[in-house]
Amino acid sequence: MVADSSRSDAGTAAEPADDRLLEVENLQTVFHTERETIRAVDGISFGIAEGETLGLVGESGSGKSVTARSIMGLVDSPGELLPDSSIRFDGRELTGLSETQYESVRGGGVAMVFQDPLSTLNPVYTVGNQIEEALSLHRGLSGLEATEKAIELLEDVGIPDAARRVSEYPHEFSGGMRQRAVIAMALACDPDLLICDEPTTALDVTIQAQILELLADLQEEHGLSILFITHDMGVIAEVCDRVAVMYAGEVVEQAPVVELFENPRHPYTRGLLRSIPSTQRGADRLETIEGEVPTPNAPATDCRFAPRCPEAFDACREVHPEPVPVATETADADADHTAACLLYPEDETREQAVDRHAIEDAPPGAGAVDSGGESR
Numbered sequence: 001m002v003a004d005s006s007r008s009d010a011g012t013a014a015e016p017a018d019d020r021l022l023e024v025e026n027l028q029t030v031f032h033t034e035r036e037t038i039r040a041v042d043g044i045s046f047g048i049a050e051g052e053t054l055g056l057v058g059e060s061g062s063g064k065s066v067t068a069r070s071i072m073g074l075v076d077s078p079g080e081l082l083p084d085s086s087i088r089f090d091g092r093e094l095t096g097l098s099e100t101q102y103e104s105v106r107g108g109g110v111a112m113v114f115q116d117p118l119s120t121l122n123p124v125y126t127v128g129n130q131i132e133e134a135l136s137l138h139r140g141l142s143g144l145e146a147t148e149k150a151i152e153l154l155e156d157v158g159i160p161d162a163a164r165r166v167s168e169y170p171h172e173f174s175g176g177m178r179q180r181a182v183i184a185m186a187l188a189c190d191p192d193l194l195i196c197d198e199p200t201t202a203l204d205v206t207i208q209a210q211i212l213e214l215l216a217d218l219q220e221e222h223g224l225s226i227l228f229i230t231h232d233m234g235v236i237a238e239v240c241d242r243v244a245v246m247y248a249g250e251v252v253e254q255a256p257v258v259e260l261f262e263n264p265r266h267p268y269t270r271g272l273l274r275s276i277p278s279t280q281r282g283a284d285r286l287e288t289i290e291g292e293v294p295t296p297n298a299p300a301t302d303c304r305f306a307p308r309c310p311e312a313f314d315a316c317r318e319v320h321p322e323p324v325p326v327a328t329e330t331a332d333a334d335a336d337h338t339a340a341c342l343l344y345p346e347d348e349t350r351e352q353a354v355d356r357h358a359i360e361d362a363p364p365g366a367g368a369v370d371s372g373g374e375s376r
């Protein structure tokens with residue numbers, strides 16, 4: 001436990017909703033390579049309330065995993081978070097923590113589940129050993145007490161015959177059971193926030209559904225907040241309360257899940273939704289968005305999606321769009337729906353809208369996006 005000084009600080013400035021467990025603001029994570037600086041995450045902001053699941057969706061290379069690693073304090077050289085970035089967890093600023101301080105965050109409040117369970121599990125130790133290790137590190141349990149707790153955790157995540165399987169090795173587990181074991185390890189730290197980076201991508205559809213169900217059950221039981229990363233809009237629809245859509249290092253649209261599916265505003269989101277295999281629409285052809293996600297290697301001076309956008313106009317190549325509120329269509333009055341696109345706000349003329357984006361974007365890196373009180 002490290003002294004927490006940031007709660008009161010956070011309270012004085014333009015204060016976002018109080019129930020936010022995680023508040024990411026203007027996160028910028030870059031990688032320095034010999035030739036260029038890759039702006040993998042380029043000024044994104046979002047929050048996650050207690051007990052809420054936020055989905056982070058976007059094509060490969062859009063910056064989802066780097067966002068997760070940034071929150072977990074796992075960005076190593078040649079990567080770094082730029083100075084204006086802020087990640088507040090439970091009121092405490094995480095950027096700038098020492099490695100030792102971050103270890104207490106990873107062991108306590110925040111845990112992560114990766115796509116490949118074998119990257120988390122060590123092949124030479126039994127599953128039980130590894131969970132007990134986490135229990136010893138984070139809860140000070142040892143001996144029989146730790147073993148019993150490990151068995152209990154394995155039961156919690158739906159592993160049958162847990163008392164026997166606790167002494168098996170990872171290779172004796174099936175893919176789905178391994179991912180359950182990894183989730184049990186994550187729970188060993190009794191986290192408040194679970195970050196899941198494509199936790200079911202490597203699993204077949206039936207097992208995937210079971211793991212998603214397990215996560216939903218655990219969330220209810222433990223009141224977990226979840227950041228759920230996927231490139232699959234179908235999975236998003238199933239598990240999320242809110243969604244943030246990423247493109248080339250930026251969040252281009254953000255809304256509650258029903259609102260996003262019923263009323264997608266950003267042309268990129270619309271494209272992503274059209275690329276879901278759909279039986280309802282009678283479409284058997286899967287549309288994909290032509291072209292590729294660019295690798296951002298300079299500050300954005302235009303819309304990074306413009307080259308692929310069916311609705312792009314001249315200004316899209318000259319003005320960088322900032323997230324602005326858009327009209328909502330679902331009953332949810334506080335839908336809090338934003339899109340970073342020059343087509344919005346839709347109640348303004350195109351010139352007014354473009355001017356607004358140009359002004360909001362004006363003082364680069366000065367933290368200016370904070371001042372309006374509608375920065376997300």
Ligand SMILES: Nc1ncnc2c1ncn2[C@@H]1O[C@H](COP(=O)(O)OP(=O)(O)OP(=O)(O)O)[C@@H](O)[C@H]1O
Nearest residue numbers: 031038040059060061062063064065066067231295
């Ligand atoms: N260690 C690194 N060094 C240099 N570039 C990196 C590094 N890690 C990530 N990147 C770059 O950052 C960008 C975002 O990568 P990231 O892994 O976050 O994408 P993603 O959205 O998770 O994609 P996927 O769906 O394929 O997992 C990519 O252009 C990637 O090449």
Ligand code: NI
Nearest residue numbers: 064065066197
């Ligand atoms: Ni990824």
